[in-house]
Amino acid sequence: MKSKTILCCVALAAVTAGCSKPGGNNYSTPSYEASDTAEAGLVTPDASGEKYKPNAISPVHMVADAPVSTFAVDVDTAAYANVRRFLTQGRKPPVDAVRTEEMINYFRYDYPLPSDREAPFSVTTDVAQSPWNQETKILRIGLRGYDLPYARRPAANLVFLVDVSGSMDEPDKLPLVKSALSTLADNIGREDRVAIVVYAGAAGVVLDSTSDPSEIKAALDTLSAGGSTAGGEGLQLAYSIAREHFIKGGVNRILLATDGDFNVGITDQKELETLIEHERDDGITLTTLGFGQGNLNDSMMESIADLGNGNYAYIDSAMEAKKVLSEELASTLFTIAKDVKVQVEFNPAYVSQYRLIGYENRALAEQDFDNDKVDAGDIGAGHQVTAIYEVVPAGTKGWMSDRRYTDNRRTAQTSGRQDGELAFVRLRYKLPDGDTSRLIERPVDARQLATHSLPQGDMAFATAVAAFGQKLRGDTRLGDLGYADIRRLAGNADGYWRQEFIKLTELAEAGQVPAASRRGWIG
Incomplete structure (x- = not known):
């Protein structure tokens, strides 16, 4: 199949003649300004303009x-890469991130x-x-x-769904999307197929399903950003393409690459959820890949990946793109x-x-x-x-004392x-x-x-990462445990990613006001 020509700039509202238009029902994008559930609370932009779903620290x-x-x-794995982005920029991540x-x-x-x-x-x-x-x-x-083993996984029918709206016109957004998906294209097998769908003011097909990596990369190279963001329409079209090329017994998945800034189209969240759940039950899953900063809608991307039985990763660098879309490709897909x-x-x-x-x-x-x-x-x-x-x-x-009155005391009958x-x-x-x-x-x-x-x-390293996350969240049950204590607990970390973790604890420590004592109980 040859790449179809499309102008992915300023408006996509008038999709050119070579592009497919979505048909059937219109599915909306979710409005995450309002609460998903009464329990979740409101999802509103934080000081950075980004949206995160509130999560209180787990209770005792x-x-x-x-x-x-x-x-x-x-x-x-999105939260880790996103936290890394904040720390490497010298900023403390929002608690809910x-x-x-x-x-x-x-x-x-x-x-x-x-x-x-x-x-x-x-x-x-x-x-x-x-x-x-x-x-x-x-x-x-x-x-x-x-x-x-990668060679033994079943054939994959993938649809790259790429946000080319104006908000993606940043160096850490669309250019990184193109680089990341080109990395994935280099890893597809002869039995695999990839199509590319884009959306801005409307949605269109840039590349029909193909197994040729060179065609995939050539199509990605043509993409440029501009216009509003009709994400719901893009999802509907991507699912339609995935159904058309469905591989029975294979991997059928949409990979949505976006900053999550859906801002036009019908805004009935339940219709979008119904679409994703229906397609999931029919064997088409959804992975979300987050890019960029300033208007990142982390809440939306995590939620729809969960609904779509996929996973959510945040791509902040070419290294992360390689890790997510090359080194971990088989486990992510199968x-x-x-x-x-x-x-x-x-x-x-x-x-x-x-x-x-x-x-x-x-x-x-x-x-x-x-x-x-x-x-x-x-x-x-x-x-x-x-x-x-x-x-x-x-x-x-423990953390909680016993109650004063006998009948209120927390007791439990035990069984031999x-x-x-x-x-x-x-x-x-x-x-x-x-x-x-x-x-x-x-x-x-x-x-x-x-x-x-x-x-x-290994357990020490996992516990150190847990402590680091909780400390960034302001968990008071860590006592006086400091970042230096977390580094000692992590030990002599081997490999690039674990060594990078140590560096992140140093960045977090450098960005805080020193306290009188940073010692935890760890010796």
Whole structure:
């Protein structure tokens, strides 16, 4: 197929003769100025003009009151790259831009490979002394999906959906989009197909589906920015192209590259959500790639990626583009399990209080765990997911004191049958082509609570990243833990990305007003 000629400037409102026009129903863009739910609150631009969904720091729970913690997995990495962008510019990131679980999951850890594809995850648990509180312990839960060599993954039908509106006319926006997607084009296989759709004042097809990397890169080179932003129309057209070239048993995905500044078109959020969910259920997923600054709509891009069973990454550099669209391409595209949920039940004989670090907007009701109708996160080949809990051993001073009146006191009846288990971990998931969930269960040995050792190795690094995220969020439960303490905890980091993390802690420290004491409990 040959590239179709289109003028991607000032208006796209009159799409040229070579471009396809969307048909059928008009789906709107979401209005994220208003609350998605009563729980989420208003999403309004912060001082930078960017939009982030408010997320309060996860609360402490008494095991006697709420023994079960349930959440959907999160494999997004956008928050880490976005935080890095702020820090490298000498600015403190907005609190709501920091999603600690995405920062933890930006890195890979030494979890074992699963032994059986029918149970596509390994589950690892370990316990260490908290580095910032002598009275608490850190419980880490790690999941690792089976790896799939790039050469063995199924064929992919991809549609690049590129925002070419006027807001993308910045060096860190459309030029970086073109470079990033060219990187991806270099990695497609002979069985893969790529089409390119653009949108500004209207939407049009720039490139029909092809397997020729040179045609893809040539089409990308023609793009320039201008006009308003008809994102809903672009999504509708992209889904239409994806359906036209659907590969049964393959990967069918739209990759939306934008700053998220949707500003024209019908503004019925529910219609857009209905479109994304319908296409997701028919096997077409959605990944969002965020670019630029000043009007970044992080809230919208995270939300629609979640709805579309895809992932959300923020691209702030050519290095990040290579990491996301080259090194991690196979795991990003090929889903090995969908609707993955984690549930941890704490045993009151051993734990009195706990808190989950991060995952604020991934929390699920306890009853949602067994409900196969409830959508949750998807995991790709080789993906890892890490969750970190801080727990208070029974009989130890916790964050909350007991109540004065006997009848109000938080007590729990314990069962001898559960003695020896600190907690019980359940993992529920569906195979990619399944509708009925499967279950993996693992007990956590209570003897690990006796440890007085600080986190070591990989666990130390994961805990350091968790502490860094929480410190940026203003988490008061970290006590006096300082950035230097976080660096000591991270240890001698190996590899480019971990060494970069150390540099980011230094940048964060340089941007703060020194306090009288920056020492945490860590030695």
